[in-house]
Amino acid sequence: MLSIDQSVYVPVHVTGFFKPCITNDPLTTGSIGxxxxxxxxxxCTVSITNSSFRTVYFNGFRISIKPVNTLLDMLKLNSIRVYFESYAPIGFGYGVSGASTLALALAILNGKHEYYRAAQLAHVAEVLCLTGLGDVSAIFNGVMLAVRVKPGAPGIGEVKSLNVNNHIKILTVDLKPKHTRDMITTLADKIDRYGLKMYKCFMENPSLESFLELSRIFAENVGFITNEINEALRSIVNMVIGYTVKKGVLLIAVDEDVAYDVFHRVRENFRMVRIFNLGGGIRILGNVKAEQTL
Known part of the structure; x- marks a missing residue:
């Protein structure tokens, strides 16, 4: 019998541009970007229960997260209670479904120190559910500016990281929930074409500034950025390093000296504005007691 009492912390991840790379194996399927x-x-906090069913809570509300359920199915776990606490909402483009699935896999398998197996299972669950093609790898291996140079799950794909000035803040606005599955299927041609083009341009000049510029070009061509968004940000354009939109989340990069001024200006046009730091790294917060009874 496996007894779990474990908490794991993971960052979230927002892709600026990407090109899906689909194979017949979910482990090698992924994206560059x-x-x-x-x-x-x-x-994520996990505990074993005496009930015969699983319960999952996200910020206090009971919820069903497809890749989380898929992961628990793969591990054949039902008598389990899972709590997720997240600053970022799910379904907007913060990579929260991937972060949730990865954190849960690490919490369950940490007692056996199977970190890469946990990350690979999380990646497979995301791919099977079409909720993400690269978030798990970026969160597991990346910091600050994460470059997915080879598609696939952790241990198969490859992620390189660029350090960025620590005095930069990322402001975000929750625009509208959008499903990754719908985005990938309805915008496939544009994402393929512009994702690869932006990736190649970035690799010639890798920096935060080029990332933001190329991400905005990608978002405009794919249709994430509207004229209304550009108009709403007109008054702060000269104060920021750059901005872009991924799915349903607007990202604005600013120097910390002007972050709160920009924050209040953005609040004039958008209701929900968040402030993030660039970072990374996974932390095991709790203890695991594992007992194997045959």
Whole structure:
């Protein structure tokens, strides 16, 4: 019998541009692209229960998260209670489904120190559910500016990281929930074409500034950025390093000296504005007691 009492913290991740790379194996399926690893992230707490069913809570509300359920199915776990606490909401583009699934896998398998197996299972669950193609790898291996140079699960794909000035803040706005599955299927041609083009351009000049510029070009061509968003940000354009939109989340990079001024200006047009730091790293917060009874 496996007894679990464990908490794990992981950052979240927002992709700026990407190109899906689909194979007949979910372990090698993934994407190449570039994204920001952000904190505060997400905390997952897991406990075994006496009931015969599983319960999952996200910020206090009972919820069903497809890749989380898929992961628990793969591990054949039902008598389990899972709590997720996240600064970022789910379904907007913060990579929260991938972060949740990865944190849960690490919490369950940490007692056996099977970190890469946990990360690979989380990646497979995301791919099977079409909720993400690169978030798990970026969160597991990346910091700050994460570059996915080879598609696939952790241990198969490859992620390189670029350090960025620590005095930069990332402001975000929750625009509208959007499903990754819908985005990948309805915008496939544009994402393929512009994702690869932006990736190649970035690799010629890798920096936060080029990432933001290329991400905005990608978002405009794919259709994430609207004229209304550009108009709403007109008054702060000269105050920021850059901005872009991924799915349903607007990202604005600013120097910390002007972050709160920009924050209040953005609040004039958008209701929910968040402040993140660039970061990364996974932390095991609790203890595991594992007893194997044959």
């Amino acid at each position: 570039v994204g920001l690893v952000l904190e505060p992230g997400l905390k």
